[in-house]
Amino acid sequence: MRVRILVSFKESVLDPQGQTVKNALLTLGYAFVKDVRQGKVFDLEIDGLTEEEARRVIPEIADKVLANPIIEKFTWEILTEAKQV
Amino acid sequence: MKFGVVVFPGSNCDYDTYYALKEVLRQETVLLWHKDHDLQGVDCVVLPGGFSYGDYLRAGAIARFSPLMQEVREFAAKGGRVLGICNGFQVLLELGLLPGAMLRNKNLKFLCQFVHLRVENAGTLFTRRARKGQVLRLPIAHFDGLYYAPLATLQELEENRQVVLRYVDEKGEPTEEANVNGSASNIAGLVNERGNVLGLMPHPERASEALLGSEDGRLIFESLIQS
Numbered sequence: 027m028r029v030r031i032l033v034s035f036k037e038s039v040l041d042p043q044g045q046t047v048k049n050a051l052l053t054l055g056y057a058f059v060k061d062v063r064q065g066k067v068f069d070l071e072i073d074g075l076t077e078e079e080a081r082r083v084i085p086e087i088a089d090k091v092l093a094n095p096i097i098e099k100f101t102w103e104i105l106t107e108a109k110q111v
Numbered sequence: 112m113k114f115g116v117v118v119f120p121g122s123n124c125d126y127d128t129y130y131a132l133k134e135v136l137r138q139e140t141v142l143l144w145h146k147d148h149d150l151q152g153v154d155c156v157v158l159p160g161g162f163s164y165g166d167y168l169r170a171g172a173i174a175r176f177s178p179l180m181q182e183v184r185e186f187a188a189k190g191g192r193v194l195g196i197c198n199g200f201q202v203l204l205e206l207g208l209l210p211g212a213m214l215r216n217k218n219l220k221f222l223c224q225f226v227h228l229r230v231e232n233a234g235t236l237f238t239r240r241a242r243k244g245q246v247l248r249l250p251i252a253h254f255d256g257l258y259y260a261p262l263a264t265l266q267e268l269e270e271n272r273q274v275v276l277r278y279v280d281e282k283g284e285p286t287e288e289a290n291v292n293g294s295a296s297n298i299a300g301l302v303n304e305r306g307n308v309l310g311l312m313p314h315p316e317r318a319s320e321a322l323l324g325s326e327d328g329r330l331i332f333e334s335l336i337q338s
Binding site: 038039040042043046091092094096097 | 168169172205211212214215217218219259260261
């Protein structure tokens with residue numbers, strides 16, 4: 027089973043790297059870009075867990091290690107075969 | 112006083128700190144390997160600057176899981192003195208021994224320069240040799256030094272007088288320009304509520320001899336030794 031976890035800054039936290047990317051896009055003429063938030067992707071290969079167990083333990087891993095809850099938030103999903111490309 | 116300087120893979124100020132404590136301040140000092148479970152009876156644990164675990168994930172995020180950190184946590188809980196310098200400060204934040212978190216500097220640049228800092232609380236174990244309002248000149252060298260904490264936490268820090276050092280200009284004013292990394296409330300160093308754990312971004316060990324351009328860093332170490 028493959029799980030994808032996305033970690034990004036909370037809305038209340040300034041993301042200067044995202045701002046810099048946004049400014050670069052605007053400079054290139056992509057005027058429709060209103061905001062950019064940069065984050066991190068973690069793909070975990072999981073073995074020996076049922077989907078139910080994974081649904082319990084993945085948020086725990088994200089909260090304890092992958093994200094710092096003071097500044098970051100996370101979302102996650104179990105990747106289907108089609109999405110694993 | 113016996114100091115222990117923790118060595119993580121990627122620490123690079125460990126020997127500078129060891130040298131300052133042992134050779135300049137003439138204190139008994141040992142290096143503590145992060146994989147051990149023994150604090151060797153030290154009176155003060157120092158988490159030095161550097162890039163523990165290459166700053167992977169987040170600065171200090173992996174070092175907090177080092178075996179020795181369990182002992183450091185218990186040591187701090189019993190009132191033991193813990194000093195975190197630069198990356199050591201980041202580790203203390205990730206460990207939860209100090210509130211808040213570090214973000215990348217506001218200008219997205221690695222900053223390596225001398226800065227001015229105002230002593231906001233001269234009553235701590237780490238600053239009692241200084242005067243309140245005294246302006247120190249210390250070097251910084253970091254990429255992730257923008258201190259962040261939620262507003263309620265910042266208010267608590269001020270109410271409890273936990274802010275120990277603030278980035279200021281030469282005259283001691285906490286201007287926006289002097290706040291080189293963009294930290295909340297110009298915060299450069301803070302203690303926990305109990306006052307036995309200090310984290311600071313500047314490097315006192317790099318300013319402990321006149322030859323290095325400043326001796327102001329000695330104030331921090333001498334305060335510890337005296338108390």
